[in-house]
Amino acid sequence: MNIRFYHAKILTMQQDFSILEDGELWVKGDTITYVGAPRKLQEKSQEKWDREIDAGGNLIMPGFKNAHTHSAMTFLRSYADDLPLQQWLEKQVFPMEAKLSGEDVYHLSKLAILEYLTSGITANFDMYFFPQQIAQASIDCGFRTVLCSSLNNFVSSLEEMEENYEKFNHSSDLIRYQLGFHAEYTTSLPLLEGVAKLSQKLKAPVFMHNSETEDEVSQCKERYGVTPTVLFENLGMFAYGGGGFHCVYMTQEDLDIFARRGLFVVTNPGSNCKLASGIAPLEQMLSSGISIAIGTDGPASNNCLDMFREMFLATALQKLRTKNAAAMDALEVLRMAAVNGARAMGLADCDCLAPGKLADLILVDLQQPNMQPLNNIVKNLVYSGSKQNIRLTMVGGKILYENGEFFIGESPESVYAQANRIIRSFCKKTGF
Amino acid sequence: MNIRFYHAKILTMQQDFSILEDGELWVKGDTITYVGAPRKLQEKSQEKWDREIDAGGNLIMPGFKNAHTHSAMTFLRSYADDLPLQQWLEKQVFPMEAKLSGEDVYHLSKLAILEYLTSGITANFDMYFFPQQIAQASIDCGFRTVLCSSLNNFVSSLEEMEENYEKFNHSSDLIRYQLGFHAEYTTSLPLLEGVAKLSQKLKAPVFMHNSETEDEVSQCKERYGVTPTVLFENLGMFAYGGGGFHCVYMTQEDLDIFARRGLFVVTNPGSNCKLASGIAPLEQMLSSGISIAIGTDGPASNNCLDMFREMFLATALQKLRTKNAAAMDALEVLRMAAVNGARAMGLADCDCLAPGKLADLILVDLQQPNMQPLNNIVKNLVYSGSKQNIRLTMVGGKILYENGEFFIGESPESVYAQANRIIRSFCKKTGF
Numbered sequence: 013m014n015i016r017f018y019h020a021k022i023l024t025m026q027q028d029f030s031i032l033e034d035g036e037l038w039v040k041g042d043t044i045t046y047v048g049a050p051r052k053l054q055e056k057s058q059e060k061w062d063r064e065i066d067a068g069g070n071l072i073m074p075g076f077k078n079a080h081t082h083s084a085m086t087f088l089r090s091y092a093d094d095l096p097l098q099q100w101l102e103k104q105v106f107p108m109e110a111k112l113s114g115e116d117v118y119h120l121s122k123l124a125i126l127e128y129l130t131s132g133i134t135a136n137f138d139m140y141f142f143p144q145q146i147a148q149a150s151i152d153c154g155f156r157t158v159l160c161s162s163l164n165n166f167v168s169s170l171e172e173m174e175e176n177y178e179k180f181n182h183s184s185d186l187i188r189y190q191l192g193f194h195a196e197y198t199t200s201l202p203l204l205e206g207v208a209k210l211s212q213k214l215k216a217p218v219f220m221h222n223s224e225t226e227d228e229v230s231q232c233k234e235r236y237g238v239t240p241t242v243l244f245e246n247l248g249m250f251a252y253g254g255g256g257f258h259c260v261y262m263t264q265e266d267l268d269i270f271a272r273r274g275l276f277v278v279t280n281p282g283s284n285c286k287l288a289s290g291i292a293p294l295e296q297m298l299s300s301g302i303s304i305a306i307g308t309d310g311p312a313s314n315n316c317l318d319m320f321r322e323m324f325l326a327t328a329l330q331k332l333r334t335k336n337a338a339a340m341d342a343l344e345v346l347r348m349a350a351v352n353g354a355r356a357m358g359l360a361d362c363d364c365l366a367p368g369k370l371a372d373l374i375l376v377d378l379q380q381p382n383m384q385p386l387n388n389i390v391k392n393l394v395y396s397g398s399k400q401n402i403r404l405t406m407v408g409g410k411i412l413y414e415n416g417e418f419f420i421g422e423s424p425e426s427v428y429a430q431a432n433r434i435i436r437s438f439c440k441k442t443g444f
Numbered sequence: 445m446n447i448r449f450y451h452a453k454i455l456t457m458q459q460d461f462s463i464l465e466d467g468e469l470w471v472k473g474d475t476i477t478y479v480g481a482p483r484k485l486q487e488k489s490q491e492k493w494d495r496e497i498d499a500g501g502n503l504i505m506p507g508f509k510n511a512h513t514h515s516a517m518t519f520l521r522s523y524a525d526d527l528p529l530q531q532w533l534e535k536q537v538f539p540m541e542a543k544l545s546g547e548d549v550y551h552l553s554k555l556a557i558l559e560y561l562t563s564g565i566t567a568n569f570d571m572y573f574f575p576q577q578i579a580q581a582s583i584d585c586g587f588r589t590v591l592c593s594s595l596n597n598f599v600s601s602l603e604e605m606e607e608n609y610e611k612f613n614h615s616s617d618l619i620r621y622q623l624g625f626h627a628e629y630t631t632s633l634p635l636l637e638g639v640a641k642l643s644q645k646l647k648a649p650v651f652m653h654n655s656e657t658e659d660e661v662s663q664c665k666e667r668y669g670v671t672p673t674v675l676f677e678n679l680g681m682f683a684y685g686g687g688g689f690h691c692v693y694m695t696q697e698d699l700d701i702f703a704r705r706g707l708f709v710v711t712n713p714g715s716n717c718k719l720a721s722g723i724a725p726l727e728q729m730l731s732s733g734i735s736i737a738i739g740t741d742g743p744a745s746n747n748c749l750d751m752f753r754e755m756f757l758a759t760a761l762q763k764l765r766t767k768n769a770a771a772m773d774a775l776e777v778l779r780m781a782a783v784n785g786a787r788a789m790g791l792a793d794c795d796c797l798a799p800g801k802l803a804d805l806i807l808v809d810l811q812q813p814n815m816q817p818l819n820n821i822v823k824n825l826v827y828s829g830s831k832q833n834i835r836l837t838m839v840g841g842k843i844l845y846e847n848g849e850f851f852i853g854e855s856p857e858s859v860y861a862q863a864n865r866i867i868r869s870f871c872k873k874t875g876f
Contacts, residue, residue, distance in 0.1 A: 086816070090823035094759075094773045126813035130832060285760035286827070288769040316814045316828035321756065327526075328717035337720040341526045381558035381856065382748045382831075384518070385863040391522035395718070396748035399814075399832040400562060424813065431817040 013062045013409060015039040020067035021378070021389070022047060024365040025074050025351050029343050029390050037072055039371040042185065042408035047365050065404075071376040071389060074364055075134025075405060076319040077353025080257040080278040080307025082140045083124035084117040085109075087435045088312035097225075097287050105312060109141070111438050117142040119430035121149035126424055127317040128155070129413035132402045134372035137219075137278070137307065137357045139192060139257075141167060143176055147187045153420035154410045156186050156372065158357040160219050163207065164194035170206040177214060186408060188358055191254075195221035196232050196240040208247040215252050217358070219278075220244070222256030225289050229261045241266035250275060255356055257307065260284055260292045267293075267300040276303050276356035279348075281325035282316075283309030291333045294326065295340055304348045305356040320397045323349050327394060342394035375404035445494045445841060447471040452499035453810070453821070454479060456797040457506050457783050461775050461822050469504055471803040474617065474840035479797050497836075503808040503821060506796055507566025507837060508751040509785025512689040512710040512739025514572045515556035516549040517541075519867045520744035529657075529719050537744060541573075543870050549574040551862035553581035558856055559749040560587070561845035564834045566804035569651075569710070569739065569789045571624060571689075573599060575608055579619045585852035586842045588618050588804065590789040592651050595639065596626035602638040609646060618840060620790055623686075627653035628664050628672040640679040647684050649790070651710075652676070654688030657721050661693045673698035682707060687788055689739065690715075691729075692722045699725075699732040708735050708788035711780075713757035714748075715741030723765045726758065727772055736780045737788040752829045755781050759826060774826035807836035 015038070022035035024047055038046040038059070085105075092104035112120075117140065128136060135156035138146055143159045150157035159180055161173045173191060180189035191214070193199045193207050211218045222240050223229050232240045242265060244250060250269070255276030262270075270277060279292050297304055306326055308317045323345050330340035354363035362372045378386065382396040405413040418424050447470070454467035456479055470478040470491070517537075524536035544552075549572065560568060567588035570578055575591045582589035591612055593605045605623060612621035623646070625631045625639050631652075643650045654672050655661050664672045674697060676682060682701070687708030694702075702709060711724050729736055738758055740749045755777050762772035786795035794804045810818065814828040837845040850856050 088819075089817065090820040090827060093820070093823050093827060094770050097769045100769065123813055123816060130813060282756075282760070285764050286769065288763040288767050288771070290767075291764065311828070314827070315824070316830070318814070318828075318830060321753065324714075324753065328714070331720040332717050332723065335720050335722075337529045337532065337718065338526050339720070379857070379860070381555055381562060381859075382750070384555060384860040385521065385867050387520075387867060388522040388525070391525050392747070395522060395525060395746070396743070396750075398748070398750060399830045425811070427813075428811065428816040435817050435819060 013039070014060060015409070016059070016061045016064045017067050017072055017375070018050060018064065019069055020072045021069060022365065023071060023073040023390070025347070026364045026366050029346070031071070031389060035072070037365065039406070039409045042370055044365060044369050044371050045367055047367065067375060068379070070378050070403060072365070072373055073376060074350040074362070075372045075374050075407070076132050076349045077305065077357060077359070077362070078128060078133045078136040078308050078317065078319065079305035079353040079356050080280055080309060081124070081136050081138055081317065082310030083136060083138050083146065084112070084120035084140050085310035085312040086120045086123040087116070087431055087438070089315045091312065091435065093315070108438055112141065114142040114145040116434050118145040118149045119427065119434065121146050122153060122420070122422065122427045123431045124311065124317055125149065125153045125155045125420065126418055126427060129405045129418065130399045130402060131318045131320065132374040132376070132405055133317070133319055134374070134405060134407045135354070135357065135359055135362060143180065143189070147180060147184070151184050151186055154186070154407055154412050155420070156359070156362070156407050158188040158190055158359065160190050160192040162192065162194050163203070164198035165200055165203065166198070167194070170203070170210055174210055174214070177216065190219055190358060191216050192219040195228070196243060197228055204244070204247055204249070208249040211249060212251055217252050217254035218249050219254050220256060222259050223261045223266070224258035226261050239263055239266055241269050245269045245273070258284065258289070258292065260290045262293060267297060267302060270297070271301045276305055276352065278305045278307045278356060279326060280307045280309040281329050282322055283313045285325065285329070286315070287313050291329045293333070295330050295334055298344065303352050303355065305353040306348050318399060319349050320399060323394045323397070342391045345394050346390055371406055371409040373406050374402060377401045377403045446492060447841070448491070448493045448496045449499050449504055449807070450482060450496065451501055453501060453503045454797065455503060455505040455822070457779070458796045458798050461778070463503070463821060467504070469797065471838070471841045474802055476797060476801050476803050477799055479799065499807060500811070502810050502835060504797070504805055505808060506782040506794070507804045507806045507839070508564050508781045509737065509789060509791070509794070510560060510565045510568040510740050510749065510751065511737035511785040511788050512712055512741060513556070513568050513570055513749065514742030515568060515570050515578065516544070516552035516572050517742035517744040518552045518555040519548070519863055519870070521747045523744065523867065525747070540870055544573065546574040546577040548866050550577040550581045551859065551866065553578050554585060554852070554854065554859045555863045556743065556749055557581065557585045557587045557852065558850055558859060561837045561850065562831045562834060563750045563752065564806040564808070564837055565749070565751055566806070566837060566839045567786070567789065567791060567794060575612065575621070579612060579615070583616050583618055586618070586839055586844050587852070588791070588794070588839050590620040590622055590791065592622050592624040594624065594626050595635070596630035597632055597635065598630070599626070602635070602642055606642055606646070609648065622651055622790060623648050624651040627660070628675060629660055636676070636679055636681070640681040643681060644683055649684050649686035650681050651686050652688060654691050655693045655698065656690035658693050671695055671698055673701050677701045677705070690721070690724065692716055692724045694725060699729060699734060702729070703733045708737055708784065710737045710739045710788060711758060712739045712741040713761050714754055715745045717757065717761070718747070719745050723761045725765070727762050727766055730776065735784050735787065737785040738780050750831060751781050752831060755826045755829070774823045777826050778822055803838055803841040805838050806834060809833045809835045
């Protein structure tokens with residue numbers, strides 16, 4: 013499909029936050045071929061368009077990247093909230109997850125993808141079981157997914173991770189795979205050593221849950237005498253980069269390692285609130301020179317998959333933490349959600365709008381009361397933006413969501429029915 | 445208009461959170477006349493309906509009440525964010541507010557009303573200048589507003605407040621008026637004494653900003669040797685009830701006064717984050733027996749008017765504050781947003797869905813990915829709900845918002861144009 017957008021405000025995010033007024037953007041196949049002022053009629057007439065879309069003065073910008081999630085946990089959304097963390101995990105989440113089949117994960121991942129699209133999210137970094145089925149769900153929907161290994165003492169193996177790395181990095185334009193493991197507290201030292209070696213062999217970055225809770229850090233110190241970050245660094249885990257999910261309890265030494273190694277912090281403020289984990293020191297990370305991306309975490313611990321909520325929290329909680337209303341400028345947060353996420357996930361082609369970049373973009377409705385007046389569009393996005401403002405979500409040149417309708421090759425009703433069937437059948441089996 | 449909703453899940457919130465399946469709700473004029481199981485064909489045929497609405501299995505529930513706001517501050521949305529609080533107030537907000545005319549406030553209030561409708565808010569408790577124009581904007585839109593006096597050393601007078609109390613409590617079914625003053629730090633002791641006397645004369649509750657920041661409380665203690673709450677209590681301000689906005693820094697003595705007097709706390713978690721004020725001790729308030737309602741505060745300090753965001757924050761921040769993921773059950777929060785708000789504002793007829801109650805209600809779209817699966821609808825509302833889920837907002841039996849369209853007697857584009865004109869003309873004058 014060749015698609016031409018016109019009459020658009022365009023926030024390319026190539027360098028700064030300047031907005032092109034009355035701009036035009038061309039998409040051919042999966043790629044952006046032009047971004048700029050309206051082209052002359054002569055030039056335009058040489059092109060054949062499958063669709064020409066009048067953006068009506070609304071905003072085109074790069075899609076958001078959900079840089080940490082467990083998509084298929086949709087089945088546990090609102091299933092067991094308001095419980096103490098350990099009880100939630102051990103009595104509710106783990107026993108239910110043990111019942112999941114690959115086919116379940118396929119359907120449940122699709123439910124998450126529907127929600128990503130409503131929130132202007134064009135790619136996710138997904139750590140969950142059954143990577144083959146996660147990948148298939150994304151491919152079938154036309155969605156972009158970077159799989160992250162969830163290796164630990166109970167799940168997967170180094171051999172499988174190496175196989176998956178080769179397989180998924182060459183199977184589909186929409187799928188990538190990154191090395192990873194669940195967390196220090198679920199992964200033995202020999203396995204961690206194996207991950208570090210594999211990373212060096214493949215020259216590949218490594219990602220994991222890191223320092224999400226105080227307990228996690230203190231237990232790691234008991235076991236190894238150092239924080240998780242120092243342990244991983246000492247094992248040679250970060251020779252080729254990577255990053256950590258959550259990173260709520262970080263020492264300055266940890267942050268220095270992140271900065272020196274060019275590691276990404278993926279912050280998950282919604283989940284860190286809901287599970288009472290704490291507020292990550294994002295301001296301190298920025299001043300240490302660390303790049304931050306944003307993730308929703310899984311839908312059982314959030315419970316929604318909404319980049320607008322996460323963006324607001326990313327700035328608002330820093331203001332609370334530092335007792336300074338000037339902390340964490342909204343511009344920095346928008347950069348995290350749209351640009352840094354892509355870079356963290358290894359999607360360098362999806363980070364901004366420019367010729368040659370992949371056409372992963374959104375059309376944001378500014379003609380809604382929460383976006384008016386147009387004093388400052390970027391601040392509006394972060395402080396007042398809502399799913400309600402997402403008019404269109406395009407991934408790899410294909411429109412997957414437009415004016416409330418989904419184009420993912422299956423009706424949303426059918427996806428909802430599958431999700432309800434799965435959780436009901438589990439409840440029946442367990443007598444919950 | 446006589447309107448019949450059918451095929452609806454109905455959360456009446458009369459007593460508990462049970463949901464009526466396949467329910468029916470009738471509206472005649474501004475009042476609910478029936479809520480319950482589908483009526484027999486014979487009974488139905490005796491009724492004449494202007495409209496019969498198939499809810500399609502979606503949820504009807506009471507509208508949300510925005511129990512503290514300054515609606516017309518829409519003009520300053522995203523105008524001056526990420527600044528230290530005092531600089532924001534003194535260099536940006538106050539000078540701009542000084543330029544506002546009554547006509548400006550009329551247009552700017554309408555912009556806020558549009559946004560309330562998108563968020564399922566059916567009434568607001570509005571403290572701002574030019575009450576006549578605020579009331580007119582609400583009446584013209586068909587929206588319900590309880591005005592709250594913003595009396596202080598610079599604005600209004602006791603005489604005007606008394607006049608307004610009589611006038612606005614008898615002018616329109618959509619408008620009510622409550623006694624109030626801005627805050628201790630902007631109101632002299634003689635004026636505070638005057639408010640207390642007037643409250644006793646009119647047997648009316650009193651509302652004010654109370655203990656929003658640490659500085660506010662410590663400065664009050666320097667001036668009077670007691671907290672704002674104790675000062676007001678000592679002045680006899682609370683003989684007929686009332687409440688406080690924000691209430692972030694409260695002693696147990698303050699909370700005991702609130703409990704004994706049946707005062708409402710109106711919490712504003714979004715604003716308290718963005719302005720770095722802190723997290724109000726809502727859990728402690730609940731265990732002290734205090735009723736809590738929720739407000740967005742004004743759009744310059746939030747910056748959106750979204751009850752879904754506020755509900756999430758009301759529970760999530762308590763979990764953070766108490767380091768307990770089980771803190772502040774979502775059910776309690778939904779009650780604050782829908783039921784307690786009405787009671788705090790003196791709108792006893794708008795607190796739940798039952799025959800004889802005013803038809804202030806919303807239709808929530810459950811057929812969206814963020815609401816699936818239907819493990820627990822109430823928790824879904826609080827943890828994953830979004831403006832995107834609001835299909836219809838009805839105030840006093842009139843549909844003001846449906847499927848993204850507004851029915852307020854003026855096009856949204858015209859309202860947006862006014863708001864942009866106003867802020868642009870101010871910027872021109874001030875050279876910003």
